[in-house]
Amino acid sequence: xxxxxxxxxxxxxxxxxxxxxxxxxxxxxxxxxxxxxxxxxxxxxxxxxxxxxxxxxxxxxxxxxxxxxxxxxxxxxxxxxxxxxxxxxxxxxxxxxxxxxxxxxxxxxxxxxxxxxxxxxxxxxxxxxxxxxxxxxxxxxxxxxxxxxxxxxxxxxxxxxxxxxxxxxxxxxxxxxxxxxxxxxxxxxxxxxxxxxxxxxxxxxxxxxxxxxxxxxxxxxxxxxxxxxxxxxxxxxxxxxxxxxxxxxxxxxxxxxxxxxxxxxxxxxxxxxxxxxxxxxxxxxxxxxxxxxxxxxxxxxxxxxxxxxxxxxxxxxxxxxxxxxxxxxxxxxxxxxxxxxxxxxxxxxxxxxxxxxxxxxxxxxxxxxxxxxxxxxxxxxxxxxxxxxxxxxxxxxxxxxxxxxxxxxxxxxxxxxxxxxxxxxxxxxxxxxxxxxxxxxxxxxxxxxxxxxxxxxxxxxxxxxxxxxxxx
Ligand code: HEM
Numbered sequence: 259x260x261x262x263x264x265x266x267x268x269x270x271x272x273x274x275x276x277x278x279x280x281x282x283x284x285x286x287x288x289x290x291x292x293x294x295x296x297x298x299x300x301x302x303x304x305x306x307x308x309x310x311x312x313x314x315x316x317x318x319x320x321x322x323x324x325x326x327x328x329x330x331x332x333x334x335x336x337x338x339x340x341x342x343x344x345x346x347x348x349x350x351x352x353x354x355x356x357x358x359x360x361x362x363x364x365x366x367x368x369x370x371x372x373x374x375x376x377x378x379x380x381x382x383x384x385x386x387x388x389x390x391x392x393x394x395x396x397x398x399x400x401x402x403x404x405x406x407x408x409x410x411x412x413x414x415x416x417x418x419x420x421x422x423x424x425x426x427x428x429x430x431x432x433x434x435x436x437x438x439x440x441x442x443x444x445x446x447x448x449x450x451x452x453x454x455x456x457x458x459x460x461x462x463x464x465x466x467x468x469x470x471x472x473x474x475x476x477x478x479x480x481x482x483x484x485x486x487x488x489x490x491x492x493x494x495x496x497x498x499x500x501x502x503x504x505x506x507x508x509x510x511x512x513x514x515x516x517x518x519x520x521x522x523x524x525x526x527x528x529x530x531x532x533x534x535x536x537x538x539x540x541x542x543x544x545x546x547x548x549x550x551x552x553x554x555x556x557x558x559x560x561x562x563x564x565x566x567x568x569x570x571x572x573x574x575x576x577x578x579x580x581x582x583x584x585x586x587x588x589x590x591x592x593x594x595x596x597x598x599x600x601x602x603x604x605x606x607x608x609x610x611x612x613x614x615x616x617x618x619x620x621x622x623x624x625x626x627x628x629x630x631x632x633x634x635x636x637x638x639x640x641x642x643x644x645x646x647x648x649x650x651x652x653x654x655x656x657x658x659x660x661x662x663x664x665x666x667x668x669x670x671x672x673x674x675x676x677x678x679x680x681x682x683x684x685x686x687x688x689x690x691x692x693x694x695x696x697x698x699x700x701x702x703x704x705x706x707x708x709x710x711x712x713x714x715x716x717x718x719x720x721x722x723x724x725x726x727x728x729x730x
Pocket of ligand 1: 351352353364419530531532534535536538539542597598599602603604665666667668670671672673674675676678679683
């Protein structure tokens with residue numbers, strides 16, 4: 259069904275219905291439906307979702323063209339209308355086009371938070387949060403209580419990020435008072451992740467038929483009120499004590515005679531970091547544990563490696579990660595099968611570009627289906643099996659160099675939080691595995707762990723994983 263345009267032939271794709279285009283083809287799990295369609299139409303596919311021109315990429319070779327060879331053209335974003343309605347696209351590093359403001363925010367954030375030195379310097383803040391996770395799981399052992407792994411990992415992720423950002427804990431295990439912040443972050447994620455008709459039919463954005471823009475406004479106001487409170491408090495206490503966190507560094511830049519960053523920039527940046535960093539990290543931890551609970555030999559292998567490296571009851575340090583090849587392989591294998599963002603964060607074409615003999619049209623949204631390439635039998639042997647061993651021999655890297663495995667994206671828009679995420683995922687898994695054995699609920703067989711997923715802003719387990727820890 260390739261159509262001809264003035265600038266060339268569009269990539270092949272299913273025939274679009276008038277007005278609705280191919281919207282019906284997407285279903286509840288677009289990553290899976292589009293992976294299936296790409297078997298028919300190829301790794302570069304064109305669809306119309308309502309009026310939104312969409313190009314789906316499902317092979318490492320074409321992903322490399324999009325994210326590396328032509329990344330200048332494809333590094334803008336297709337912004338959800340809910341975020342436009344609250345003006346987030348004008349200030350947010352995640353959604354700004356690749357222009358000066360985006361460069362500035364990315365540079366500041368990288369320099370102030372994600373360099374090796376900065377991350378090493380803030381390690382003690384994170385260590386404390388891992389200790390809390392350890393204590394919570396130990397308490398569940400004593401009470402013979404099941405742990406909701408995704409929930410525990412989400413609380414820990416929120417706290418790891420809030421510690422690095424503001425030296426504050428936002429969420430507590432077993433506490434209702436911390437529910438509000440969690441709910442607000444979930445609320446924002448739900449608004450951004452829900453399919454919104456206003457994105458596909460431009461006229462509808464004036465009517466907000468699903469109320470998504472209205473809910474987004476509500477959650478943005480709530481979260482910004484929380485951030486305002488934290489910023490005001492910090493401004494007051496700055497004279498007497500200095501903190502070693504991102505907020506302190508950003509306020510230094512804000513208080514200069516010619517401020518490098520505004521208070522609004524700071525609030526939108528904080529929001530981006532929470533939304534981009536919390537749910538993604540906890541989802542991977544939950545998927546990894548779900549895979550390992552079905553593979554007792556593999557979880558034993560991880561535990562042995564950990565205990566050989568850090569000793570019984572030793573708390574793992576960030577520097578230990580490089581000495582844990584099997585744990586690293588488990589994390590890579592989890593990213594291959596369960597990428598947190600199955601389409602990355604949608605990119606957008608700034609101009610017509612010819613790829614593989616087809617034209618990718620200007621303004622099309624680009625979905626790089628990393629979920630599909632992770633399960634492609636042309637690239638991976640036994641693609642549906644969880645086999646961390648495959649990563650022990652060849653050194654596939656997660657950092658955007660090896661296009662068959664790019665859960666963090668690649669090129670200029672690669673995940674800015676990758677160095678922190680990498681540490682967080684390994685450390686949380688190590689904390690859960692090193693000192694605890696895990697049992698499923700009475701009567702559940704390990705091969706019956708439900709592995710179905712739920713599409714949203716991130717790819718979550720449809721049924722949360724609950725398991726009983728036993729202290730070793
Ligand atoms: C397992 C955890 C994570 C995964 C899988 C992940 C994945 C991604 C992906 C796929 C992108 C989009 C790349 C693209 O557009 O091609 C992204 C962007 C981003 N991520 Fe992450 N991320 C994770 C954790 C984090 C953390 C912990 C932070 C910070 C606290 C973070 C901050 C960001 C930011 C700021 C961007 C936007 C970059 C830009 O548009 O310039 N991420 N992430």
